[in-house]
Amino acid sequence: MSWPYHFIDVSDDQKHERRVLLDRYGICAQLSVLVPILGFQLYRLAIWVSSARSRAKTAYSEVPGSPMLKYRRPSTSRTLGRKWRSASWYLSDEFVPSWGRRGRLIGAGIWTAWLLFLCVHKTGDDYMHITKRFGEVAASQFPFHYMLSMKSFASPVAFLLHSSHEDLMPYHQISGRIIWVLLVQHGSWYLNSFIQRGILLQILTSNRAVILGMIAITFMNIIASSSLAIVRKWNYRAFFLVHVVLGISLPILLFFHASHMRIYMVEALAIFIIDVIARKLNTITGFATITKVPNTKLLKINLLLPESKLARFQAAAGQHVYLNIPHESTPPRTSNPSIHDLLYNPFTVAEVSDSSITLVVRSLKGPTSKALDMLSTSSKSRPPINIEGPYGASKKFPNLANYDRILLVGGGVGATFVLPIYRDVRDQLETEGKSPENVHLVWSMRSRYEAAWLSANTDDSLEKHANVQLYYTRTALDDHRDEIAPEDGSIELFDNMSLVQGNTEMPSGRHERPDLGKIVDDVFRLGFEETVAILVCGPTKLASDLRKHVGAWVGQGREVFWHDESFGL
Ligand SMILES: Cc1cc2nc3c(=O)[nH]c(=O)nc-3n(C[C@H](O)[C@H](O)[C@H](O)COP(=O)(O)OP(=O)(O)OC[C@H]3O[C@@H](n4cnc5c(N)ncnc54)[C@H](O)[C@@H]3O)c2cc1C
Numbered sequence: 001m002s003w004p005y006h007f008i009d010v011s012d013d014q015k016h017e018r019r020v021l022l023d024r025y026g027i028c029a030q031l032s033v034l035v036p037i038l039g040f041q042l043y044r045l046a047i048w049v050s051s052a053r054s055r056a057k058t059a060y061s062e063v064p065g066s067p068m069l070k071y072r073r074p075s076t077s078r079t080l081g082r083k084w085r086s087a088s089w090y091l092s093d094e095f096v097p098s099w100g101r102r103g104r105l106i107g108a109g110i111w112t113a114w115l116l117f118l119c120v121h122k123t124g125d126d127y128m129h130i131t132k133r134f135g136e137v138a139a140s141q142f143p144f145h146y147m148l149s150m151k152s153f154a155s156p157v158a159f160l161l162h163s164s165h166e167d168l169m170p171y172h173q174i175s176g177r178i179i180w181v182l183l184v185q186h187g188s189w190y191l192n193s194f195i196q197r198g199i200l201l202q203i204l205t206s207n208r209a210v211i212l213g214m215i216a217i218t219f220m221n222i223i224a225s226s227s228l229a230i231v232r233k234w235n236y237r238a239f240f241l242v243h244v245v246l247g248i249s250l251p252i253l254l255f256f257h258a259s260h261m262r263i264y265m266v267e268a269l270a271i272f273i274i275d276v277i278a279r280k281l282n283t284i285t286g287f288a289t290i291t292k293v294p295n296t297k298l299l300k301i302n303l304l305l306p307e308s309k310l311a312r313f314q315a316a317a318g319q320h321v322y323l324n325i326p327h328e329s330t331p332p333r334t335s336n337p338s339i340h341d342l343l344y345n346p347f348t349v350a351e352v353s354d355s356s357i358t359l360v361v362r363s364l365k366g367p368t369s370k371a372l373d374m375l376s377t378s379s380k381s382r383p384p385i386n387i388e389g390p391y392g393a394s395k396k397f398p399n400l401a402n403y404d405r406i407l408l409v410g411g412g413v414g415a416t417f418v419l420p421i422y423r424d425v426r427d428q429l430e431t432e433g434k435s436p437e438n439v440h441l442v443w444s445m446r447s448r449y450e451a452a453w454l455s456a457n458t459d460d461s462l463e464k465h466a467n468v469q470l471y472y473t474r475t476a477l478d479d480h481r482d483e484i485a486p487e488d489g490s491i492e493l494f495d496n497m498s499l500v501q502g503n504t505e506m507p508s509g510r511h512e513r514p515d516l517g518k519i520v521d522d523v524f525r526l527g528f529e530e531t532v533a534i535l536v537c538g539p540t541k542l543a544s545d546l547r548k549h550v551g552a553w554v555g556q557g558r559e560v561f562w563h564d565e566s567f568g569l
């Protein structure tokens, strides 16, 4: 088969016809995002109808007495349900670690194929038509791409998909990669045409549209490479700054690059501005008390907030906020104070009282946690801190108390997410007259001192709960070895050890890593027909190991609600 595209001479009428087709395909590509959104609404409706029907059936059917008989009871809907659950679990598993979920990758493949079809369809053998079509279709995706990145309550996609910004973030990443591929195609096909016609140098130096287009593609390449997980891990600020600065510049450049792209770029910028305004409206300044949790690298931050704002924090457990350090609170020895203007770091709301919220922060090497650490020792009492939020997927969870068993697993500061949920579900079970022992909590932490941020409430001590398992995997000394170990001897070390091990009021637990396989098996074996909700927050490996063990039970047909809070960033 020979190469199908050629440089052809087109008349003005043909040019007009080509433009009409280009615009039509751009609009079609833009509006086709409504198809998956509509599909999702139909899916939710189908799930709702099916669960309403099965509830009605269960109410009237004769139910065998023993759990084993119940489990073995044959039924077509049961088999279908089991297959559906296994398939959904398989699709939400990672294809290759850190590549994202299988289902998302399949969705991304289908979406890319659809957009490529729109790039090619009815372009005939006109080389310039397909070249322009790549650009048109890429531009048409900008508004939806910006919508997927919206954090604020104004996000229409989050509203329609009954989702939250952290759930939508992976789709924003996928959409960004697709736009990048299409724009690179657009640019390289154009460059090839200039080379073929021998006008490359001349056009690259004199044509404004081409120069702006080349700058836009360079920006797109910088955004794509700085968004790689390895760069985000290495320096989140670099990724963030590049993303914000070039992310705003790109629609402006493309606005001036080609007139037919303008509508999409205006839409994208409008979405960006609406999100910024909504986020500002969702930001409040609270006065903080920052204290170090002894013998750990944890900071406890108590923020006084007005009652009106607290109601939203009380509405759901397990929400998070974005924390920003304003000018007046920036510690004096900060090397680059202006960096804080742009930094908003996420932290989970560990506790909510009638007047304040509490955050627990592991002090790391980055600018925000370093500044908070400095503030904990500064003489400034109650420094003002900006808080944006609350946000989180927990508002959209199904009612956890409706599950027969709930297993909550927290690793280190991940307990800031699972502990409030644990308390919330226990309270709800008690109110509904169900056994609070149906909720199990596993919390693995470096040392028992890491639990000291919990507000002292002797009536509600975790140790009194039969279904709470605490694990201590290191000594408190591990965290401080560099600071307190003497260079030449062990006398000082011994003193410090006795100091850190002296507090007897810490909760007791096992000095080992939790055996996740056994914990999961024990919960699932409690009832063969029981539905189980599992929520985890902590190190990535902890969550992925836990998921593997749960997967074995899903494979056997068990109904599971799974939530891993460590969302991909
Ligand atoms: C939803 C959520 C809740 C969290 N809750 C807690 C908590 O309760 N306690 C705790 O100690 N840690 C929590 N973390 C981790 C915490 O955000 C980082 O440890 C913290 O931002 C590090 O700040 P830094 O100044 O030391 O480092 P930085 O260099 O500023 O950031 C280090 C890492 O933090 C993450 N991060 C920073 N800013 C953002 C952002 N705007 N959006 C998403 N991720 C970002 C990135 O993974 C980045 O690589 C949470 C993370 C997430 C995503």
Ligand SMILES: NC(=O)c1ccc[n+]([C@@H]2O[C@H](COP(=O)([O-])OP(=O)(O)OC[C@H]3O[C@@H](n4cnc5c(N)ncnc54)[C@H](OP(=O)(O)O)[C@@H]3O)[C@@H](O)[C@H]2O)c1
Residues within 6 Å of the ligand: 320, 348, 362, 410, 411, 412, 413, 414, 415, 416, 417, 444, 445, 446, 471, 472, 473, 474, 513, 514, 516, 537, 538, 539, 540, 541, 542, 543, 545, 565, 566, 567
């Ligand atoms: N909402 C959120 O998204 C959110 C909220 C809070 C925290 N987080 C994230 O949670 C993580 C917690 O960090 P951290 O520094 O507090 O954790 P950490 O101290 O390094 O680890 C916590 C505990 O988990 C144990 N652990 C780790 N991997 C395990 C595995 N595979 N099996 C069994 N136990 C395992 C550790 O044991 P060892 O000591 O033996 O390693 C330790 O006891 C961070 O990545 C943070 O960003 C996310």
